[in-house]
Amino acid sequence: xxxxxxSSENNGLKKGPWTPEEDxxxxxxxxxxxxxxxxxxxxxxxxxxxxxxxxxxxANYLRPDIKRGKFSLEEEKTIIELHSVMGNKWSTIAAxxxxxxxxxxxxxxxxxxxxxxxxxxxxxxTHMPHHEVLQHSHILNFLSSPQLNYSSSPFGIGxxxxxxxxxxxxxxxxxxxxxxxxxxxxxxxxxxxxxxxGISTSSPLLQNQSQCSHPIQLxxxxxxxxxxxxxxxxxxxxxxSNNPLDMESQLMKTKLKNQISPIGATxxxxxxxxxxxxxxxxEGGCISDQQQxxxxxxMQSFSMPKFNSIVNKxxxxxxxxxxxxxxxxxxxx
DNA sequence: AAATTTTCCAACCGCCGCCGC
DNA sequence: GGCGGCGGCGGTTGGAAAATT
Numbered sequence: 001x002x003x004x005x006x007s008s009e010n011n012g013l014k015k016g017p018w019t020p021e022e023d024x025x026x027x028x029x030x031x032x033x034x035x036x037x038x039x040x041x042x043x044x045x046x047x048x049x050x051x052x053x054x055x056x057x058x059a060n061y062l063r064p065d066i067k068r069g070k071f072s073l074e075e076e077k078t079i080i081e082l083h084s085v086m087g088n089k090w091s092t093i094a095a096x097x098x099x100x101x102x103x104x105x106x107x108x109x110x111x112x113x114x115x116x117x118x119x120x121x122x123x124x125x126t127h128m129p130h131h132e133v134l135q136h137s138h139i140l141n142f143l144s145s146p147q148l149n150y151s152s153s154p155f156g157i158g159x160x161x162x163x164x165x166x167x168x169x170x171x172x173x174x175x176x177x178x179x180x181x182x183x184x185x186x187x188x189x190x191x192x193x194x195x196x197x198g199i200s201t202s203s204p205l206l207q208n209q210s211q212c213s214h215p216i217q218l219x220x221x222x223x224x225x226x227x228x229x230x231x232x233x234x235x236x237x238x239x240x241s242n243n244p245l246d247m248e249s250q251l252m253k254t255k256l257k258n259q260i261s262p263i264g265a266t267x268x269x270x271x272x273x274x275x276x277x278x279x280x281x282x283e284g285g286c287i288s289d290q291q292q293x294x295x296x297x298x299m300q301s302f303s304m305p306k307f308n309s310i311v312n313k314x315x316x317x318x319x320x321x322x323x324x325x326x327x328x329x330x331x332x333x
Numbered sequence: 334a335a336a337t338t339t340t341c342c343a344a345c346c347g348c349c350g351c352c353g354c
Numbered sequence: 355g356g357c358g359g360c361g362g363c364g365g366t367t368g369g370a371a372a373a374t375t
Contacts, residue, residue: 017343017369039360055361056344091363106364107342 014048018057022047026054027062060103067099071108079105080113084127 014022029045035058038051047054060066071079075097082093090102090109097105109124117124 015345037360052346052361053344059362060343088364102363103343111341 012048013042013050013053015053018061022049023057023062026058030058030062056103060101063101065099066101071100071112075100076113079109080117080127083109083113087125 025045025047029041033044035041035055038055041047041051041054042049045054049057078097079093082096086092088106090106094100094102094105114124117127122128
């Protein structure tokens with residue numbers, strides 16, 4: 001159970017697992033004198049351990065207010081939510097889970113929650129659906145690359161003096177699709193909580209999100225990226241705060257920042273707040289999970305498989321032919 | 334039942350920031 | 355401001371326990 005043999009010693013100091021006798025000595029000393037001054041504590045308590053080892057043993061195991069046993073569903077939910085905001089700040093997360101230690105939470109994350117998220121296709125570090133981590137990084141790089149010679153509005157429909165209208169709309173849709181996928185991350189997490197953890201109550205934050213009738217508009221990919229920067233900044237703010245109220249406030253800000261609806265397209269089935277949209281409408285067309293989406297103009301409609309294949313080809317850097325303006329030629333798909 | 338593999342978690346290690354001198 | 359000691363944090367280890375073959 002330990003890194004070192006229980007009999008191993010270093011400068012006369014014992015390492016390895018603690019014996020009941022050692023535990024008793026430490027508990028007795030701290031009950032009499034309190035903790036702190038860990039460097040001198042072992043000598044005074046008659047322990048052949050380093051101060052650090054004593055502090056760790058007390059903090060992670062012997063402290064009387066430690067809650068042992070399985071994590072509750074509510075605790076698990078809290079860990080996931082806090083981790084999505086502040087990352088591996090185990091001590092800060094532990095400060096919000098009474099009776100739990102940072103070490104315990106870290107272990108529980110690594111052995112249980114991480115696997116659950118991975119099995120659900122969610123990247124445990126970014127809390128995004130796993131395949132999108134790659135999609136986002138590649139496509140965002142591609143869309144913001146100099147070879148895409150945007151006019152004043154990068155994705156504005158109607159700014160197509162240099163760009164074919166279909167291509168402009170497809171770019172708009174790509175942005176739309178990716179942005180909504182980002183937003184739906186919370187819905188997926190929500191479903192995860194409901195289906196895998198068994199939480200039956202809906203988060204007010206999520207309800208607000210799905211019912212928002214006038215969503216903030218995302219005007220450009222640059223705004224989308226700066227939004228990500230803002231979220232990162234919120235993460236850092238949270239990371240420096242141990243105050244649960246501050247943290248709640250920051251969580252709320254982050255959630256609000258995610259209430260983004262890009263221009264150009266509307267997810268048709270999004271009124272059901274637990275359903276990831278499978279039909280995306282925009283002026284004159286749609287992206288559908290059906291093979292033959294209904295539309296007045298076939299050029300303005302894409303089946304979801306076709307749309308996915310376009311995304312995949314973007315990712316594979318297979319857009320080789322460009323027109324004279326440096327735009328990729330989507331007709332090849 | 335025995336051997337092997339996987340999982341779990343207590344404990345260690347190294348680094349960093351804070352504080353007093 | 356520089357230095358050293360201390361406490362705290364996050365990453366990692368390795369052996370016991372559990373699961374699988």
